[in-house]
Amino acid sequence: MSAPKHPHETGLLICIFLLNAIEFLQGGMITFASGPILGEIGASPEEFTFATAVYAVVAIAAISKQRWIIERIGWRGFVQASVVVFVIGAALCASSDSFPQYLGGRVVMGLGGGPFLTSARLIVQLIPPSPRRFRGILAFAGGLAIGNGSAPLLASLAVSHGDWSGIFVLLAAMAILAAVVASFTLPNQLVPAEKRSQAHPLMTLVMMGGAFLILYALLRASYDFYADAMPLVLAVLVGAGALLYFAMHQHGHERPLLVMKRLMIPRYLTGMAVFTLGYMVLGANNYMLPVLMQGGLGFPWEVIGQVQTAGLIVAAPTFAVMAMILKKNQSAKKFYVTGFTFLTLSGLVLMRLNPEAGLWSDVWPGIAIYGAFITPVMVTTALHSFMDLQGDEVAFANGQQLKNMLSQFGVSLGIAGAALGLQWRSSEHLSVLLQRFNGDDAAFSHAAGQLGEQFASSHGAQAPMAAIASLAQQLNQQAVLLSSLDYFGFLVALGVAGALLMMAQRVLK
Known part of the structure; x- marks a missing residue:
C-alpha cells in the first residue's frame, strides 16, 4: 500500500523551501553586506548593532506569539499576513536613505519574517505521518543549505552593481511567491476558543525587555567592553533575570503562551x-x-x-x-x-x-x-x-x-x-x-x-x-x-x- 499523500504536497514543499530559504538568505546577505549598507544609509557601526539587536528581539516576540495567532486566524491567514508585513518592512529598508527609516523597516521585517523558520518546520507536520513526510525535511534542509550558501554571492552581486536595495527586493519577491503558493495549499481551520492559549502581554514585554538587554549589551560589547564593562555586565544579568522570570511564569501557568513544563x-x-x-x-x-x-x-x-x-x-x-x-x-x-x-x-x-x-x-x-x-x-x-x-x-x-x-x-x-x-x-x-x-x-x-x-x-x-x-x-x-x-x-x-x-x-x- 502506498503512503498517504497530501492533496497539495508539492505546494507545501515549495512553501517550506521558500520560507526557510528566506530566513537564512536575509541573515547571510545583511551580515555580509553590512559595510555597504552602513555607508548608503549614513549609519555608524554602533547604530547597525542597535538595529541587529532590535530585529532579533522583535523576531523573538513574533515567534513567541505564532501559535497564539494561528489558533485565531488559521495557517493560511497567518502566512499571508506575515508576508504582507514582511514585504512592507523590506520596502522600507530598500528605499532607506537614513538610519531611522532602515531601523523601522527592520522592525517591521522582524514582525513579519521572524516566524518564517518556525512556519517552515511546522508546515512539514501538515504532511500525513508517513515516509513522505521526509520530503518535507528534505525541502526544509534544502532551504537552509541553499539560502545560507547563496547569501554571500547574491549580496556581493547586488552591491557590486550599485544596488544594495536589491537584497530586500529579492527577499520580498520570494516572500510574495510563498504567500501565493500558501493561498492554494495551506488549511485555514481555527482552534476552538476553549483550547486556545492566552496572550500574556505583560510577560511578553518582560521577555522582550530581557532579550533586548542581553543582545544589545553583548553586541555593544565589541565597542565598549574594555572601556566600560560594568554597565554591560549589569545589563546581561538583569536581562537574564527577566528571561528566567518569564520561563518560570510560563512553567507554572495553566494556559501558558509556551508550554515550558x-x-x-x-x-x-x-x-x-x-x-x-x-x-x-x-x-x-x-x-x-x-x-x-x-x-x-x-x-x-x-x-x-x-x-x-x-x-x-x-x-x-x-x-x-x-x-x-x-x-x-x-x-x-x-x-x-x-x-x-x-x-x-x-x-x-x-x-x-x-x-x-x-x-x-x-x-x-x-x-x-x-x-x-x-x-x-x-x-x-x-x-x-x-x-x-x-x-x-x-x-x-x-x-x-x-x-x-x-x-x-x-x-x-x-x-x-x-x-x-x-x-x-x-x-x-x-x-x-x-x-x-x-x-x-x-x-x-x-x-x-x-x-x-x-x-x-x-x-x-x-x-x-x-x-x-x-x-x-x-x-x-x-x-x-x-x-x-x-x-x-x-x-x-x-x-x-x-x-x-x-x-x-x-x-x-
Whole structure:
C-alpha cells in the first residue's frame, strides 16, 4: 500500500523551501553586506548593532506569539499576513536613505519574517505521518543549505552593481511567491476558543525587555567592553533575570503562551543546546569569513562573495549524501561526530593561512569543509530533538517556537563573540607589531625608504608620510589576519570538544 499523500504536497514543499530559504538568505546577505549598507544609509557601526539587536528581539516576540495567532486566524491567514508585513518592512529598508527609516523597516521585517523558520518546520507536520513526510525535511534542509550558501554571492552581486536595495527586493519577491503558493495549499481551520492559549502581554514585554538587554549589551560589547564593562555586565544579568522570570511564569501557568513544563525533556533540552551552539558558529563565521578574506588578506569585496558561496553551498551535496544514509540508519551519533570533525578540519585549514594565500587554492577548501559541517549537525538535531514531542501537537509547535527564538539569540551571540574576540586579539597583536614601527628598527627603515622612493614621483615632498601611512595600513592588515587565525584556531578546539562530547553523550543517539 502506498503512503498517504497530501492533496497539495508539492505546494507545501515549495512553501517550506521558500520560507526557510528566506530566513537564512536575509541573515547571510545583511551580515555580509553590512559595510555597504552602513555607508548608503549614513549609519555608524554602533547604530547597525542597535538595529541587529532590535530585529532579533522583535523576531523573538513574533515567534513567541505564532501559535497564539494561528489558533485565531488559521495557517493560511497567518502566512499571508506575515508576508504582507514582511514585504512592507523590506520596502522600507530598500528605499532607506537614513538610519531611522532602515531601523523601522527592520522592525517591521522582524514582525513579519521572524516566524518564517518556525512556519517552515511546522508546515512539514501538515504532511500525513508517513515516509513522505521526509520530503518535507528534505525541502526544509534544502532551504537552509541553499539560502545560507547563496547569501554571500547574491549580496556581493547586488552591491557590486550599485544596488544594495536589491537584497530586500529579492527577499520580498520570494516572500510574495510563498504567500501565493500558501493561498492554494495551506488549511485555514481555527482552534476552538476553549483550547486556545492566552496572550500574556505583560510577560511578553518582560521577555522582550530581557532579550533586548542581553543582545544589545553583548553586541555593544565589541565597542565598549574594555572601556566600560560594568554597565554591560549589569545589563546581561538583569536581562537574564527577566528571561528566567518569564520561563518560570510560563512553567507554572495553566494556559501558558509556551508550554515550558512539557518541554523539560532531556532529549529536547540537549538538542536546544546543540542548536544554539550551531547558530552561534553560523553567526560568528558569517562575520569572520569576510574579515579574514577582505580585512586580513586584502581581496576585493566582490570576489570574496563568490568564494564564500562556493564553499558554503557544499552543505547541499553533503545533505544529499546524508539523506541516502538516513534511509538506512537514522542514528544521530555518527552524524554529530562527522560534523564536528568537519569543523575541526575547517579550522585547521584556515588557521594555517599566510599573507600569500590564494582565495580558491587555500581559503576555499576551508570554507567548503565548514559548509559540510552545517548539515550533519543542524539537520540531525532537527530530526532527533523533537522525537519525544511528536505525539503532543502543542508541545511540538511550542518547542519549535522556542528553538527558533534561541536561534535569534545564537546568531547574535556568535556575531558579538566574534567581534569582541577580534577586537581583543587585534589589540594584542597590534601592540606587539607596533614595537617595530619606529625609525630605530632596521626593517622598518628599509621598508619606509623603499616605499618613499616609489611614492616620490606621485607624492613629491609628501612621499615619506605616504610611505608611513602605507606601512601602517599593512600593519593593521597583519593584525587582522593574525586575529582571524586565532579565531579559526579556537574553532579547532571547539570542533574537537564537540566531537568528543557527542561521542560520550547518551541522549541524542
